[in-house]
Amino acid sequence: MQLLESRIIRDGKVKDGSILKVDSFLNHQMDIELFGEMAKEFYSLFASENVNKILTIEASGIGIACITAQAFHCPVIFAKKTKTKNIAGDVFTAKVESFTHGVTYDVVVSKEFLSPDDRVLIIDDFLANGAALSGLASIVKDSGATLVGAGIAIEKAFQPGGQMLREKGMRIESLARIKGMSENGVEFC
Amino acid sequence: MQLLESRIIRDGKVKDGSILKVDSFLNHQMDIELFGEMAKEFYSLFASENVNKILTIEASGIGIACITAQAFHCPVIFAKKTKTKNIAGDVFTAKVESFTHGVTYDVVVSKEFLSPDDRVLIIDDFLANGAALSGLASIVKDSGATLVGAGIAIEKAFQPGGQMLREKGMRIESLARIKGMSENGVEFC
Numbered sequence: 001m002q003l004l005e006s007r008i009i010r011d012g013k014v015k016d017g018s019i020l021k022v023d024s025f026l027n028h029q030m031d032i033e034l035f036g037e038m039a040k041e042f043y044s045l046f047a048s049e050n051v052n053k054i055l056t057i058e059a060s061g062i063g064i065a066c067i068t069a070q071a072f073h074c075p076v077i078f079a080k081k082t083k084t085k086n087i088a089g090d091v092f093t094a095k096v097e098s099f100t101h102g103v104t105y106d107v108v109v110s111k112e113f114l115s116p117d118d119r120v121l122i123i124d125d126f127l128a129n130g131a132a133l134s135g136l137a138s139i140v141k142d143s144g145a146t147l148v149g150a151g152i153a154i155e156k157a158f159q160p161g162g163q164m165l166r167e168k169g170m171r172i173e174s175l176a177r178i179k180g181m182s183e184n185g186v187e188f189c
Numbered sequence: 190m191q192l193l194e195s196r197i198i199r200d201g202k203v204k205d206g207s208i209l210k211v212d213s214f215l216n217h218q219m220d221i222e223l224f225g226e227m228a229k230e231f232y233s234l235f236a237s238e239n240v241n242k243i244l245t246i247e248a249s250g251i252g253i254a255c256i257t258a259q260a261f262h263c264p265v266i267f268a269k270k271t272k273t274k275n276i277a278g279d280v281f282t283a284k285v286e287s288f289t290h291g292v293t294y295d296v297v298v299s300k301e302f303l304s305p306d307d308r309v310l311i312i313d314d315f316l317a318n319g320a321a322l323s324g325l326a327s328i329v330k331d332s333g334a335t336l337v338g339a340g341i342a343i344e345k346a347f348q349p350g351g352q353m354l355r356e357k358g359m360r361i362e363s364l365a366r367i368k369g370m371s372e373n374g375v376e377f378c
Contacts, residue, residue, distance in 0.1 A: 023299060024301065024302070025264075028266065028267065028269065028298075028299055028302065029264050029265070029266045029299075029301075029302045030255060030258075030264055030265045030266070030267070031264050032255055032258040032259055032263075032264060032265060033262070035255070036259070058247065058248035059247035059248040059251060059267065059269070062248060062251040062252050062255075063251050063252070063254075063255040063265065063267075065252075066219060066221055066224070066251075066252040066255050066256060067255060067256075067259075069219075069221040070221055070225070070256075073222070074221075075214075075218050075219055075220050075221060076218070076219045076221060076252065077217065077218045077219070078217065078219070078248065078252075080217065080248070109217075110212060110217055110218075112213065112218075113213070113217065113218045
């Protein structure tokens, strides 16, 4: 998606060779008008899939997921990273290793909100090693729902998650796929 | 707001006398069409305030904030609850005590995204003891920006946050104000 790639080139910052900071428009400050354009793109890619639930993971996937859900006229469920007093015991869980934070955490979705009748689109801001996406896919599988695919804002295609999950048969549509990056800039696939 | 109150009565669940579970439409599964109606209400309340930034806190405020930002045509900033490798050192911080989780955490906003020129509307899903809202307001103050007020989905008016912050001069507009609740139901102000 040209608009997103241009924005990454203009406002993204590469740190330490493999961290792409896009916090001025994607995952700390969020450009909602950009999200609207991304939502149109996700809708055009998955419009025929009869999506009735969008699944994402807290926190930075939520904004993109909510704007995208307007196009699909469906609710969003966000997987929570820790159990809280406010989540009932009856949950689907998966373990997710965060390479950014160097920790492994449980992600949970209440069983009330996913069932075999659902057709689920996963939306997230980043795909790199695929840990979050694998965890979300495993939750969808456990629920018996159908996973129609995943819509990702930025895929680091030089990391293994995208290839690994596509080889397992997952449909993944990434709006910007990064082939490589360095302090000198970002190159797209 | 009648629509939100009706939804709380229909789908909210009171646990242990003071916890209101609204996770089927507000803060785990999110009803985006409902958020659209809430956004219209927030816009009508704050339309004259020239809001140019919406500030919220991860995770459950993000969805409402993003849909509301569409009405104001402005970006959303979400305060993060822990420092991550991906946030630069130059941040505004505040300590927030979570009564739900029984912990105190730091919330941070990068200094890049708030400045004295900004007119900030805080959006959040709940107001109870006012800890999160106080923390966000203190971040806005530290930045030199103008806080035009706070738009809250559900205020537990029987807890002290709303009164305390209004007495300090904060404009708070809550779409549903709960006077009291028990296993028998919810009563609005």
